[in-house]
Amino acid sequence: MNWDEKFASNIKAVPFSGIRKFFDLASTMKDVISLGVGEPDYSAPDKVIEACIESLKRKETSYTSNWGLLELRQEIAKLFHNRYHVDYDPKDEIMVTVGVSEAIGIIMTTLLNPGDEVLIPDPAYLAYPACVSIAGGKPVLVPTYEKDEFKLTVEELEKKITPRTKAVLIGYPNNPTGTVMDRDSLLKLAAFAEKHDLIVISDEIYCDLTYEGTHTCFASLPGMRERTLTMNGFSKSYAMTGLRIGYVCGPREALEEIYKVHQYEILCASTTSQYGAIAALRYCDDDVKAMYNEYAARREMVYEGLVKMGLPVFKPKGAFYIFPDISSTGMDDEEFADRLLTEAKVGVVPGTCFGPQGKNHVRISYAASRENLAEALKRMGTFVAKYRKQG
Incomplete structure (x- = not known):
């Protein structure tokens, strides 16, 4: 063959x-x-490892809800409320995933019809265009420049917009450049998304590693909660890479469809790791x-x-x-x-x-x-x- x-x-x-x-x-x-x-x-922090061990001792090795443990989703909801003043219903607006990597993949599978375009900063994490292509979409790379510290600008985005553009996928702080987008820069991006009625998919996995200024959650910007899917996780901030725990937050009507893909492809993230993530949020600041x-x-x-x-x-x-x-x-x-x-x-x-x-x-x-x-x-x-x- x-x-x-x-x-x-x-x-x-x-x-x-x-x-x-x-x-x-x-x-x-x-x-x-x-x-x-x-x-x-x-x-991973000792409290995380201890929580994982204790969950195994309790023989908690079954599937969780496809959404993830409610207890974990409630902790994530508290985090967004307290830090960013953004409220998500832990019942059906937060879903636990197998890292941010799974979140990217299932979001693209859910959103993209063949040929739909996604605007992506260049350079950016190499999985972004790959996941768009795997889902049948077309990644459209938007150049950024060292003279601008590789920040994404609306001027460059406007050059790439077409009738097939469906979303913008961003990740700040940025991998590989280490740049961040300040609030004013993100407000311009928000206006661009609203003007063209685009979904914004925001990977904020490095949010806790912002050395100058403070991290701005894109969904916290005026009018952006309803058009933003926020991805985050525990790999970088909590050194939990191998435990593979991430999550996606967004409007109910979006999460319900993404949940469907997750339900069939993954079922749920590791039960043991989810208990570790609860401990991370509660005890590991x-x-x-x-x-x-x-x-x-x-x-x-x-x-x-x-x-x-x-x-x-x-x-x-x-x-x-x-x-x-x-x-x-x-x-x-x-x-x-x-x-x-x-x-x-x-x-x-x-x-x-x-x-x-x-x-x-x-x-x-x-x-x-x-x-x-x-x-x-x-x-x-x-x-x-x-x-x-x-x-």
Whole structure:
């Protein structure tokens, strides 16, 4: 059988993850410092682990409601009410998912007819366009520019709008650039969405890692709750990546249809992990703050190290990524990442994995120990100096 002829054309057109490519390659080499994967170098807080263990001891291993544990949804509702003054009914306006990754996929499956277009900032998380394509939609990349700190502008959005445009998918703080959108910038985006009657899908997984200013929940903007689907989760703030817990909040009429897809494809997120998430929201604010403070210190360390190397880079304002321009080495981002890995044993991700606007940049994750970051910067500095001198 020729399997290649049997696959759906839209799936075949989706590339494999460039992040995983470099991570997998680095894992086969000795003495590599990998700064490629966006995963906290912490374990989940003790209270989370204890809650997971206790739930297993109680033999709570059955399915939960397809919506997720009501107790967890109530805690999420409290969070949005207290922090953002946005109210969601935990009964049917909040759904627990298997991370934000599942949330993106089921939202696209629910919303998109073949050929429907979704506007996505470029560069942005590489799963965004992939999930749109897998659902049969058309990802439309909207360029952002380093001179603007890679902020999404209405001027660029207007150039890409068509009668087929259905939604805008954003994620701030941004992966891979570390940029944030201030409230005024988001208000302009809100006016654009209202003008063109678009759905806004907002990935706010890095909201707790905002170093300058405060995070603005898009649904909290005037008139935006009813047209916004907010995605968030526990992987980054609480170092719960492997526990795979996320959620989506939105208007009842939207969630009911998304729930239908989730019901058939997933049934429910891990029961054990849901109990861990309840503990995270109730008891782990101090853990989140401690991790935040450490990431903030690492941000300073890595930024200063890259500036010292002579690489142009703006100081990230959120998440745990930095996105330097490496064009002065005479290499493009793919060659730079390959050679840095093989010659200096440091793993980073080429910027073009996140869209064409990532050309000549690389993404560096500073979710690594200060010791490893110091050594990686030392190796990278020697590598950059060698090729900049030759250039």
